[in-house]
Amino acid sequence: MKRIIPFSKFFLPATILSLLLIISGIVVFMLKGGFNLGIDFKAGLIQEVQLAPTAFRVIYNGDNNATVSFTRVGMELVISGSGTNGATYSFNFADYPTLNSLAAALGSSVNGVNVEVMAPGNVETAWFLQNAYGNPQINTQPYIVHYLKPDESPVELSDVRESLSSFGDVSVQVLGNPSERHFLIRIDEREETDPNISNAGVSPDAIVGALEAAFGEGEVVVNRSDSIGSRFSKQLADQVGILMALTLILILIYATIRFRPQFAVGAVLAIMHDALIMVAFITWTRMEFNTTTIAAILTILGYSINDTIVIFDRIRESRRLYPEDSFIKSLNRAITETLSRTIITTVTTMLAVMSLYIFTSGSMKDFALALLVGMVSGVYSTIFIACGFAVFWERYIKKEQRGGAKKSAEGAVVKAAGA
Numbered sequence: 001m002k003r004i005i006p007f008s009k010f011f012l013p014a015t016i017l018s019l020l021l022i023i024s025g026i027v028v029f030m031l032k033g034g035f036n037l038g039i040d041f042k043a044g045l046i047q048e049v050q051l052a053p054t055a056f057r058v059i060y061n062g063d064n065n066a067t068v069s070f071t072r073v074g075m076e077l078v079i080s081g082s083g084t085n086g087a088t089y090s091f092n093f094a095d096y097p098t099l100n101s102l103a104a105a106l107g108s109s110v111n112g113v114n115v116e117v118m119a120p121g122n123v124e125t126a127w128f129l130q131n132a133y134g135n136p137q138i139n140t141q142p143y144i145v146h147y148l149k150p151d152e153s154p155v156e157l158s159d160v161r162e163s164l165s166s167f168g169d170v171s172v173q174v175l176g177n178p179s180e181r182h183f184l185i186r187i188d189e190r191e192e193t194d195p196n197i198s199n200a201g202v203s204p205d206a207i208v209g210a211l212e213a214a215f216g217e218g219e220v221v222v223n224r225s226d227s228i229g230s231r232f233s234k235q236l237a238d239q240v241g242i243l244m245a246l247t248l249i250l251i252l253i254y255a256t257i258r259f260r261p262q263f264a265v266g267a268v269l270a271i272m273h274d275a276l277i278m279v280a281f282i283t284w285t286r287m288e289f290n291t292t293t294i295a296a297i298l299t300i301l302g303y304s305i306n307d308t309i310v311i312f313d314r315i316r317e318s319r320r321l322y323p324e325d326s327f328i329k330s331l332n333r334a335i336t337e338t339l340s341r342t343i344i345t346t347v348t349t350m351l352a353v354m355s356l357y358i359f360t361s362g363s364m365k366d367f368a369l370a371l372l373v374g375m376v377s378g379v380y381s382t383i384f385i386a387c388g389f390a391v392f393w394e395r396y397i398k399k400e401q402r403g404g405a406k407k408s409a410e411g412a413v414v415k416a417a418g419a
Contacts, residue, residue: 004332005332006332007331007387018277018384025279035283046185046224046225047186048185049183049208049220049223050180050183052129052147053119053219055118056117057118058115062079064080064112065079065080068136070130071130074092076088076089076091089109091106097126098121099117099121128146148181151179152181154181155181157183164211170187175361204225251268255267255305262390262393265389266389267386270381273381274381278374296367297370297374299371311338318330346375353368357372
């Protein structure tokens with residue numbers, strides 16, 4: 001017979017540990033003034049930029065329309081209009097490894113296209129960066145392409161903050177390696193500001209203009225730019241709260257129908273535990289709280305309830321196969337029998353999530369990290385919180401119910417005897 005691990009002995013210490021972690025998370029949450037809210041939940045502007053010089057500018061003086069399509073492997077120039085039939089000109093960087101060779105090909109292949117080279121001709125096309133803020137239509141204004149050498153000297157974070165000081169309280173964070181000169185800039189919208197400082201309704205153009213004034217014209221590449229109004233951010237926060245509440249209610253209803261009430265309440269307590277542990281972790285690490293974080297929390301809740309349902313189902317089966325066993329023995333037997341499945345499933349999933357954490361960056365990296373923490377918490381809460389509450393119910397609440405029923409029966413007997 002397989003040895004049954006006495007998990008029930010650790011229910012009380014595990015509960016105390018969980019309470020300490022949750023309380024510490026609440027304390028840090030209050031001391032830090034809440035979450036590090038992302039742009040999804042906090043009105044303002046968020047922008048990713050790189051500080052890189054301009055390689056060249058493409059200008060079109062023809063009578064038709066010209067559109068530039070830029071990728072990491074090359075460029076495409078599409079000329080559309082009367083008599084052109086949508087002519088497309090492709091320039092693969094592998095065929096044009098230097099700036100001079102690409103500029104010459106652009107200028108000689110398409111009538112009306114002029115290329116203004118702004119950097120040394122030996123700059124490699126593999127170093128080119130696309131400006132997401134640029135206009136691909138080059139009829140009225142030039143299309144600008146930047147470049148960044150792999151060994152470029154870093155830009156100090158303090159210098160970037162200083163260049164944006166006129167906007168008030170600005171958050172600036174380094175992304176990736178310092179040599180990439182990649183920064184995340186966030187300006188929160190405030191209703192009341194200093195008369196000499198304006199950060200309410202700051203435009204992306206204003207940020208680019210301030211950076212170019214400090215680091216040089218044409219030195220700023222915009223990778224991403226997002227803004228959100230205060231009304232939408234509040235509406236989104238309210239919807240997240242409603243979504244979490246509905247999730248708990250639906251899980252409670254499902255578990256009550258499939259199992260006994262104590263199992264349903266234990267399952268809800270387990271996923272509430274996982275949510276609070278995730279909140280504590282996000283607060284401790286100051287991870288940005290955004291829609292990606294919400295997706296991670298909801299994913300973990302689903303993962304956790306799945307593991308809980310499997311163990312509860314095995315408990316019910318164990319009670320049927322071994323009716324002479326006590327409830328605690330049946331519970332320990334069920335957890336022991338499903339332990340190998342739980343470990344294999346969790347480790348396999350964590351390997352996939354670990355690859356996301358290692359090979360990605362930004363919000364996807366945070367998403368993977370939150371999933372890793374949540375998976376550990378989900379297994380822990382299923383064994384020690386959900387099952388622990390079931391034991392607590394069986395030992396104390398049912399005992400009181402049986403005691404009350406016994407006293408009522410004795411009272412009825414006494415009344416009958418007195419009559």
